[in-house]
Amino acid sequence: MLGGLSLWLAFPGTAWWPMAPVGVMLMSLSTIGTTARRGFLLGLLGGLACFLPTLHWSGIYVGDTPWIALSVTESLYLAFMGMAIAVVQRRGAVRPGAVAALWVLQELFRSNVPFGGFPWARLAWTTADSPLVRFASIAGAPGLTFVVALLGALLALVVFRLATGQLSLLRLLVPTAATALVGASAFVVPVPTEGKPLQVVGVQGNVPTTGLDFNAQRRAVLDNHVATTKQAARMVADGKIASPELVVWPENSSDIDPTRNADAATGIAQAVGAVGVPVIVGAVLQEPAPKVSNTSMLYLPGRGLVDQYVKQHPVPFAEYMPYRSFFRQFSDKVDLLTTEFAHGKQVGVFDIPTRSGTVKVGPVICFEVAYDAVTRAPVDRGAQLLIVQTNNATFGYTAESEQQLAISQVRAVEHGRSVVHISTVGVSGLITPDGVVHDRSELFTRKVLAGELPLRSAKTMADRWGAIPEYVIGAIAGLLVLIAWRRTRGERATVRRTGTSAPGGGVDPSDKADESTTTPSQTEEEARD
Incomplete structure (x- = not known):
């Protein structure tokens, strides 16, 4: 449980990132020499201690x-990860490589199943403000998780050897040096930030009310973003900010469909005319009926709407309700969702005309930023800048906004791209390719974010490799568990035949009962365990 609480402290809210390796260390130590069943329970307790406070929002x-x-x-x-770690550590020793690989495998499953997965609270996201985030450019978020877990498991090995009296210089020096080497190597991983500058403005217009009822005043939300964009135009005229080449509004900035509502279309047109540059608007379109679409829309001065991207990965239970009749048995809250969102089919890349030429921009909407493939796809198609449009009004004054911003920071390093992370209510920020946040906003305020972001086209190693490292590490983890399980079964078979304990502490000596006192059911239960 202490391991899970340590993990929670590592996530934004407190953001004590060194607690992530500590959490892995504690969970690794707790599963040494124990049974698979006990490993499952320990992993479950650790998970609850982590996720209950982390996901309280x-x-x-x-x-x-x-x-x-x-x-x-x-x-x-x-x-299940705790059970697997217990299997590979059953012989009474810490296995750092196996532990790190199993963390990656666990996050691989958690990020994909069920209903497309929920890759929130991954170890990688704890590193947004740490030197370790540089590793994201090598093997992406999965590789970053591997590094954090490896550090924790190496620390566990050091503590275990100290606790068990293995005090020889070599046995202590090797894991200690390995821990220091992994941590120090982060500082030599290059994170290029140079690139052609682009002046951008993010518009955080704020909402009239927090909570689920924020969109009951959707006209006021739209008007806020129109007014804030006009404010940005005045700031340019007064010399307070540089003239932008792109303006970005957040998700849900127009929950009135501007393709069907003349007033909404007029308001957006006025905002675009005021700044005189391309504006990307987050809107909800009343299509395809009876569903709606969470959409990113590109408007150009004098031309109006020229392109759009529909969110590919709507959030289950929030934007669509899978198996509604089944889940209604547990909570009538499922019926709060009266209209479901469609799944977009196309990767979005906008061609933005600027003073220095066309810039390719990849839109990502809200929770999509947590999905590796969704954020990688526009970069693979040439995006030089990523924009993350989100709406955090439905989560109030919680850590959700900061947790999401941290994910965007990791993505910036992973893809070597600047990121405009813009929310209706905050926390928003302009992020450079080294993961540093500039002109960060606060929650539930109106703000014009303005700055110069470098554009990059070169692909990082993480983008060139894609998902390969994650699947390779996951396959290795599964193989290690299988080998350990077969070895344990073989040792137990030897014990049953000879009545002697297995080598390496595989079976406690106290289990060497006389065969005449061991019932078949007891033997079967041990084998299952």
């Missing part, structure tokens, strides 16, 4: 049931 306006259900579901992945 998910129930802030919809009640405890969805929050607890989500936390328990996420904790089950750590439970």
